[in-house]
Amino acid sequence: MRDAALSPARHADAQPHPRVAPAELRVGGLSRFSSVDFPGRLSAVVFVQGCPWRCGYCHNPHLQRRAAAAPLSWSGTRDWLRRRRGLLDAVVFSGGEPTVDPLLGTAMAEARAMGFAVGLHTAGTHPRRLHEVVRLVDWIGLDVKAPLRDAALYDRITGRRGSAHRVAESLDIVLRQARDYEVRSTFDSAFLDDAALLDLADDLSARGVRSFALQRARSPERPDPAAARCGPTPPTLDALRRRFAAFVLR
Numbered sequence: 001m002r003d004a005a006l007s008p009a010r011h012a013d014a015q016p017h018p019r020v021a022p023a024e025l026r027v028g029g030l031s032r033f034s035s036v037d038f039p040g041r042l043s044a045v046v047f048v049q050g051c052p053w054r055c056g057y058c059h060n061p062h063l064q065r066r067a068a069a070a071p072l073s074w075s076g077t078r079d080w081l082r083r084r085r086g087l088l089d090a091v092v093f094s095g096g097e098p099t100v101d102p103l104l105g106t107a108m109a110e111a112r113a114m115g116f117a118v119g120l121h122t123a124g125t126h127p128r129r130l131h132e133v134v135r136l137v138d139w140i141g142l143d144v145k146a147p148l149r150d151a152a153l154y155d156r157i158t159g160r161r162g163s164a165h166r167v168a169e170s171l172d173i174v175l176r177q178a179r180d181y182e183v184r185s186t187f188d189s190a191f192l193d194d195a196a197l198l199d200l201a202d203d204l205s206a207r208g209v210r211s212f213a214l215q216r217a218r219s220p221e222r223p224d225p226a227a228a229r230c231g232p233t234p235p236t237l238d239a240l241r242r243r244f245a246a247f248v249l250r
C-alpha cells in the first residue's frame, strides 16, 4: 500500500471531519485526489485504521494500531465524498488493512450508492471479509509479499504466523470473483532475492494470475529506487515479463 500521504498524523490539512461517530468505519487518513491508486480512475483514497501485521517496510506504521478514537469520521468523509460527485470517479479503500474493519462493506455500499466505483488495496489478511465485500469492489490491488510455498519467509516479512495461508485463500477469492485486479509485490532485498522472486512469480502464474506489478521498496535513504538502480537483474525482469499477460515495474 502506498503512503497515507495526507493522513492526519502528518498533515493538518487532512482534518476536515473531527467528529467521531460510533459504529463507523475507522478512518485513519484521507487523500483527496489520486490518479495512481485505481488504474484509469481519479479517486479519493480512504485509509482505514488497523492492521494485524508488522511488515518491516510498512509505509504507514501509524495506521497499524486501531486506536480508541479514529482521527476522522466516516460520516464526515462520506459527506465530503457526496460533494465530490462528478469530480472524482472512484473511492479506494486502503490502509492499514481495510479488511480488518467489520464496517468496510457498509462503507463500500454507501460509496457505490453515491455513484463511485470502488477500489480496494489489501494484503489478504482477512479472506472471510474479502469474500463478503468482493461483490462491491470494481478493482482490487492484492499484495503478495513472498512465495506462497515459503510460509516461514512470509511470516518473517509480516511478523505474524500463518500469513501465507491467508493470502493464498484471498488470492483464490480474487481470481474467482474479482471484476478486475492487480497482484503486486514489493521487492526489498532484505527479504527477497531474485530466486525467491521467481518462486513467487511461479506460484502466481501457476494459480492463473495474469496481471502482476513489482514495486521497488522505497525508504527515506532511497526515495527513488529507479535512480538507485536497485531491484532484480534484467534477466529476472525478462523472466517475470514472460510469465504474465500484464507486467509492470514501479
Ligand code: SF4
Residues within 6 Å of the ligand: 001, 051, 052, 053, 054, 055, 057, 058, 059, 060, 061, 064, 095, 096, 097, 123, 158
Ligand atoms: S500488511 Fe504490512 S505493509 Fe501493509 S499495512 Fe500491514 S504492516 Fe503495513
